[in-house]
Amino acid sequence: MSHLLNASPRAAEAANPSRWRWFALASPRRFDPLARRLAPWFLATAVVFALAGLYVGFLVAPTDAQQGEVYRIIFIHVPAAWMSMFIYLVMAMYSALALVFHTRLSSMMASALAPTGAMFTAISLATGALWGQPTWGTWWVWDARLTSELLLLFLYLGYMALEAAIDEPRRAERACAVLALVGSLNVPVIYFSVRWWNTLHQGASVSLTAAPSMAMTMLAGMLLMTLACWMYSIAVALVRVRCILRERRVLGD
Numbered sequence: 001m002s003h004l005l006n007a008s009p010r011a012a013e014a015a016n017p018s019r020w021r022w023f024a025l026a027s028p029r030r031f032d033p034l035a036r037r038l039a040p041w042f043l044a045t046a047v048v049f050a051l052a053g054l055y056v057g058f059l060v061a062p063t064d065a066q067q068g069e070v071y072r073i074i075f076i077h078v079p080a081a082w083m084s085m086f087i088y089l090v091m092a093m094y095s096a097l098a099l100v101f102h103t104r105l106s107s108m109m110a111s112a113l114a115p116t117g118a119m120f121t122a123i124s125l126a127t128g129a130l131w132g133q134p135t136w137g138t139w140w141v142w143d144a145r146l147t148s149e150l151l152l153l154f155l156y157l158g159y160m161a162l163e164a165a166i167d168e169p170r171r172a173e174r175a176c177a178v179l180a181l182v183g184s185l186n187v188p189v190i191y192f193s194v195r196w197w198n199t200l201h202q203g204a205s206v207s208l209t210a211a212p213s214m215a216m217t218m219l220a221g222m223l224l225m226t227l228a229c230w231m232y233s234i235a236v237a238l239v240r241v242r243c244i245l246r247e248r249r250v251l252g253d
Helices: 011-013 015-025 028-060 069-101 104-136 146-167 169-183 187-197 214-247
Strands: none
Touching: 011 104, 015 146, 028 069, 028 104, 069 104, 069 146, 069 169, 069 187, 069 214, 104 146, 146 169, 146 187, 146 214
16 A cells, blocks of 8 residues: 555556546646537537427427416426526535545636526526416515525525635635535525425426326426536536636646
8 A cells, every 4th residue: 555655646547547537637737628628519419408498398398288388488497497406516516525625626617607507596586487477476475495596596696706705716715615515505495495385386396206297298398408408507617617727827828
């Protein structure tokens, strides 16, 4: 064991190549060219999934028996809501890696994801209001799920404001990482709010433990749009990380 600790990085990599291959991606100089190559592919995939999802959702899926045509907004609303929560959890994961392993690239990934997460949260709230007005008769209610989703938007905005307010990048990274980890406690509240409280918001139509309560074409359109949002988020995050690397002169450009 001691000979591995004293070995050079090249020798250690030769001794355990698979492990070092993954650790190598934490190096900005190795990650940057990979991100440059992958971003266009993820963006192209996002466009394909989005076109397919919009086609299925707005032209193929049947009209809902209770809500009529207005229900079709869920093909945008639900994927946006899912992504708003998922992206924040990914940000929290990267923040934890940054605090534990001191990997600056992890902090940059969290920073790159924040604007996209805020965008999806805002879309979720806006489309929810558009759906709620004809369905509930009001644009907004202080419902548990709506309120916790609004809090999520404030957490995203607070993360970006905190990062911009601290001039020293490393201090900003640590402060934002703590905020992301603390704020992640709000995500389970959003998800389980319809179970924990008597809320106006309807329960989940898609569950991992039960069969979906919607037509398969509706589910297909929703999943296609979710994949489009996911691919878009990855593509934009890769582009933003490359910009952050250059802004902070990590690559020496």
